[in-house]
Amino acid sequence: MKKIVIIGANDFQNPLILKAREMGYQTHVFAWKEGAVGEQTADYFYPVSIVEKEEILKECKKIKPDAVASIGSDLANITVQYLAVRLGLCTNSDNCILYSTNKFEMRSAFVRNDISAPLFTVVDETRKIELPRNMTFPLIVKPTDRSGSRAITKVFKEEELDVAVEAAISNSFEKKAILEEYIDGEEFSCEGISYNGQHTFLAITRKYTTGAPHFIETGHMEPSGLSPKMEARVFHELGMALNALEIRNGASHSEFRINSRQEVKIIEIGSRMGGDCIGSHLVPLSTGQDYLKMVIQTALGERPEILKEPLHHFARIQFIFGAGDMEKYRNIKEKFPENIVFTSEIGEIGSHEVVDSGSRFGFYIMKTGDLTQMQEIAGILAPGINQN
Known part of the structure; x- marks a missing residue:
């Protein structure tokens, strides 16, 4: 049985653990014990902080894994690369991890490679x-x-x-x-998978935020509603940007805006799957692409299996910031119960201030087969606003 080391064990990492086990791999998971859902789902759990790279490496030399992986976390991604290099496993370069986890180094790499940057x-x-x-x-x-x-x-x-x-x-x-x-315009993200320097873009996600001054994500939806022509422009720009950051293997999460002049402006790119359940849930729900499986395959050094004819469904995640959002959730659950496919544990509303993505009270994920139904749901979320 092949072994895979997974860095991180919270709600956003747990789908990777479950997918690896579904694929028949033995899972060895490292994370703080507090809040570690993966402690229950992993074959072997190690209560070690994901930043304790040297300690994790000692254990990995005993485990002798076939792959090391993580999703949705820059901090975990740094440890994954550190381990993979020293264990002789498939990964990206040291430069890639530096460029894709440090925003100043990323901007500098864009400038050196003539990629548009503010x-x-x-x-x-x-x-x-x-x-x-x-x-x-x-x-x-x-x-x-x-x-x-x-x-x-x-x-x-x-x-x-x-x-x-x-x-x-x-x-x-x-x-x-x-x-x-500051770059004006609507904000989007794009999920990609790379293998030996060949990039495939799986889905573009439309992002909703609180707006200025802090831009905390309130939700995400796929597909984005961009035209095929604009999507082609986005993929062209992102392909050059991934090359500039030396992303050659594994997932990528690219954030960008389309400004008032219809120009694609890259905000930042991570050499990992997008968080907020974008990669783990929205991509497979909207396209049928098994993104988690692709992450594991590329970590093993294998060519990822990509559907040539993806699905065209609609998927959306919505986050809960307060009592008003809970009321909207209850309304949607009453009117569209069959369309809510997942609901997280929801914390005590109002117990603290929401200051970033990590302090939101919970979330729920919806899926529809057509745009009309998603528009009806969007009407509950923001009456009078076209969120397509």
Whole structure:
């Protein structure tokens, strides 16, 4: 029996554990015990923090796995690459992991490879802010090395910079913040799978957020509603960007906007599957593509199995921020019970402030076979707003 080491064991990682077991692999899972759903679903569970790379490596040398994998987490992805390199397993380069988990290094790689990028600068703990010439407000300020909407702030004037920079640096592992020009337009993401440098794009997701100043995701939907012509432009731009970041094997999650001039502007790209259940749930529900299986196959060094004729269903995840969202959930559950395919554990509403993706109270996932039904659901979520 082949063995696979999985880094992380929370609700968002658990689908990978279940998929690996379904495929007949023995699963060895590392994570903090607290909140680790995977402790119950893994064949072997190790209560070790995912950042304890050296300790995990010691265990892996005993396990002798055939693959190391994770989904939806930059922090886990760093450990996956560290282990895979030292165990001689399929992975991306050291440069790839640096470029795809550090926003300053990513922007720098884009510039070196003539990939369109906004003006940007980095600020460290000295708090000395020097904006590049022609860089104008509004700006986006965020940690260089965090994900999940942590400490992201849209800043409209100079007087607001210090507070935003302080928040970003405080949340950064390396204690740095990146400042970049704000890109207007609707926001999307794209899930891809790569094998030996060949990229296949599986789905584009339309993103819904709280908007300025912190842009916390409220939901995601597939398909995005973009035209085939625009999708082709997106895939062309993203293919060049993946090459610039040296992403050659495994999943990718690309975030981008289409601005008022209909230009594709890349925000950031991770060399891992998208979080928020985008890769684990929305992609297979909307397209029929087994994205989790592809992640495992590429981690094993195998060519991923990709459907030539994917499905064309509609899938959506909605997050709960407060009492109003709970009321909408109850309405949808009453009117469209057969379309709710998954509901997470929901925390005590109002027990804390939602400040980033990790502090939302829960979520539910819906699937429909046609656009009309999804539009009816969207009407409950945001009456009078066309969310297609």
